[in-house]
Amino acid sequence: MGETGGMKVHRMPDQPCFALYSAVNAITRAYRPLLQPLDLTYTQYVVMMTLWEQDGVDLRTLAERTLLDPxxxxxxxKRLEAKGLLGRRRADDDERRLVLTVTEEGRRLQAEANEVPEKMLCQVGLTPAEERQLRTLCGQVTDALASPR
Known part of the structure; x- marks a missing residue:
């Protein structure tokens, strides 16, 4: 890092946050052609993957699992519901809570989307060990920043 008038200069390419930001943008761009035939955005895909993993959750639980705020x-x-991929209904035990369920159409889409993760992994080109290391490091960053200061 250079010095300018006694002040340390922080170069953008040297910042870990910029490396993460750039990687996320590249990943999102790479997903577009994979998700376009499914008529899903990346965020919609994340929501559907989460519901395919565990159906019948409420919005709060979905927010926690996707790390997206309500x-x-x-x-x-609402967009996924309009596409006919999921339904919302009031919970039997608490009518204030909306439960999200994947529709039959949403299950058909799951079968079509089955190859997306593997195609993406091939594009990224990491070894299984590198992939695990990347997930571990990203998890550490997420946990550290989620902790109250």
Whole structure:
């Protein structure tokens, strides 16, 4: 890092946050052609993958699992419902809680989307060990920044 007038200069390419930001943008761009035939955005895909993993969860639980806040998640869920991929209903035990369930059409889409993760992994080109290391490091960053200061 250079010095300018006694001040340390922080170059953008040297910043870990910029490396993460750049990687996320590249990944999102790479997903577009894989998700376009499914008529899903990356955020919609994340929501559907989460529901395919565990169906019948409420919005709060979905927000926790996707790491998306409810104000961001609500319009995504509404769009997926309009596409016929999921339904919302009131929970039997608490009518204030909306439970999200994957429709039959959403299950058909799951079968079509089955190859997306593997195709993406091939594009990224990491070994299984590198992939695990990347997930571990990203998890450490997420946990550290989620902890109250």
């Amino acid at each position: 104000p961001t998640l609500t319009p995504v869920v």
